[in-house]
Amino acid sequence: MRINKIKLENFKIHKNLEINFDEKNIIIGENGVGKTSIFQAILFGLFGKDSLSSINISNVSSLIRIGSYNLNVELEISNGNTLYKIIRSSNNNGESKAILYEGNKVISSGPDIVNKKIREILNINRVEKFTDVLYIKQGDLGRYINLSGKIELTKLLEKIFDIEYYSLILKVVEGLIKDLEKEKEYKEKERNLLSKDIELYKNIFGDRDIDKLLEEINKYLELKKIRDNIYKDYLELKTLESGIDYNLLTQENYLNQKLKEYEEKERELYDNILNLESERKNLKYENYSKDLLNSSLEYLENRKKELEYLENVDEKELEYKLKELKEIYSNIEKYIEYKNIENEIKNIDNKKKELENNIIILENKIREEEEYLNILNREISECPVCKRALDEDLHKKLLNQYRESLNKDKENLNKFKNEKNNLDRQYQEIENKYKYFLYIQGKIKDKINLSDIENEKIRIEKEINEISYKINQINEYKIIKDTINYIKKNELDKVIDNLRKEYQNIKNEINNIRYSLMKIENMKKNLEKIKDIYKRNNLNSLKEFEDKLNELDKEIKKYENLKPELIKNYKEKLNMYNNINEKLKNMGKNINVLRSLYGVLLKYIEVNREKISKNLENAFKFYFKKLYRYQDIVDVGIDIKESKVKDEKLFYIYVIKNIDGKTIKKYIDEAGLSGGQIKILDLALRLAIASILNLNINVLLLDEPTESLDENVRLSLAQLISSLDNYQVILCTHDDLFKDNVEGKIIEIKR
CATH class of the missing domain: 3.40.50.300 (P-loop containing nucleotide triphosphate hydrolases)
Incomplete structure (x- = not known):
């Protein structure tokens, strides 16, 4: 590829x-x-x-x-x-x-x-x-050769050639063996301690069979359990019988009858208290008189009857009427007080007009006098009024005459003005009173006869007195009524308090009877329990219970030397000892199996290491000879050696050097190779690895x-x-x- x-x-x-x-x-x-x-x-x-x-x-x-x-x-x-x-x-x-x-x-x-x-x-x-x-990174060429004789090379090669997986399993198996051996050692110590304990128990119980000992113990425990149950019933029976009051049991019917009577009485009293409290609650006595509390109830009731005609009188309407009449009466008095105000206004008005005329005359006269003085103050030769010739003395005389007259007129003018100002103030005050008079007149003219004002005043005053008296009587009626209610309330308080005491006494009696009836019910239940206890134990009296307990105590005493707790511990130790023996047996088997597996894995890894080492060495030699062109190194190879760590192997790479015609085997760490030689060897080793990986x-x-x-x-x-x-x-x-x-x-x- x-x-x-x-x-x-x-x-x-x-x-x-x-x-x-x-x-x-x-x-x-x-x-x-x-x-x-x-x-x-x-x-x-x-x-x-x-x-x-x-x-x-x-x-x-x-x-x-x-x-x-x-x-x-x-x-x-x-x-x-x-x-x-x-x-x-x-x-x-x-x-x-x-x-x-x-x-x-x-x-x-x-x-x-x-x-x-x-x-x-x-x-x-x-x-x-x-x-x-x-893939050889920068600076990485030479890594394999430099790792020669180090565990890192072993790990690297084992990882590449898939031996690493088996090495990891080998370590896991080795760890399991160590853990099991430690646990086995611990269990053996535990077994030895148990063995010593068992010897102590054998010294106590001898050669007696543990199962027979346990049978005797079970019998002892069974007897003890029976005895404990009977004793428990015996104690309960004594407690129950001590609590039975046979005299009280005979009074059950009487107590039930008495309870019904008291409950009826309780309801009757309760209803009476509620009714009286309701009656007391409805009594109003906010306006009662402390002074009247000393009066007899008979006197108060009679006085109340005398005033009962006022019961339905509307007090608020009377108070409103009284207020209205008082207002009319007050307005009549003010009307009478201000009745002559019109004449006062006319008199002041006439005085004002007279003063105003005088002020006008004086003001005109003063202006004329000031004009004459102005003329006289200039150099004139004749009188401005009579046109006669004036000499110096006459001129001075006229000046003084006019000056005196002017000053006198000014004084009179100021006097008139002050009088007028006073009259203006009086007029304003009287005018305000007159307006109020007209206001009062407007308010009462439709309610009384103004032409007969004095008789109207007497009539209104009489009506005010009559209504005030009536209102006082109404207040008296209220006070008497509230005082009667207050007295009745105090009497009801006493009655209610007595009824409450009686009610509480009845309630206490009821509670006592109920408690007695509850005790009777409990005693009846306890009698049933007593009956069941006797029946359950097939006995008829406390004496028979005591005899039975003595009989069981004698039987139990035979087993006192057995020491049940020791026997139980003895049995537990034996069971633990047997369990540990079984576990140790299984551990031994498991350790042997794991050791066998460890050996198989180790052999498999060693065979594969040898195989890989041999194949890798051959491929390494092939690529070395193909790549290396010098004569100083004639061959290469790989050895596998034991490490200081158990079952750990190390790959050592070596070269065969040609030194002066002699071939010498040198491992990498002692061969003194140059950087270039190491890189060429590393490349050859990598190509060898790749060829084996295919x-x-x-x-x-x-x-x-x-x-x-x-x-x-x-x-x-x-x-x-x-x-x-x-x-x-x-x-x-x-x-x-x-x-x-x-x-x-x-x-x-x-x-």
């Missing part, structure tokens, strides 16, 4: 890449262009998620190109004329798909089914058989195989790979010397 072509989409660094492969292929390119990713893509295309551990990837999404949602890998492989195509895709949601074609026909789909089919086609039961052998895929994947090699070794490795038959080689390298000396197709990867 060879790889023809691979096509990548969004796989790691590669957005779109398609490569066609020849028999020999050299992948070149700068660092970081994704050369190693092509190997990872080939493995993923072949084996899907089963390849992740081999390429050091934890999940498929890590293979998807950054910034992309999904990847696609298309791998074309061929086996002779049969062409297969594998298409795999995965996305960031963890969803994966796979399809396998044979030619143009789909032969399987789904990741797991395709993986299974590919393993069948390639004859690989585990992916590691290819990835650990023919994989149906002859593809060798090499990632930077010339790392740390000198020029001559690199040239030798290039020639070796070029001459390698029956293997398709896909390698990547930075080494120009190596690249130029390998015959094959150059595949250059660019960014």
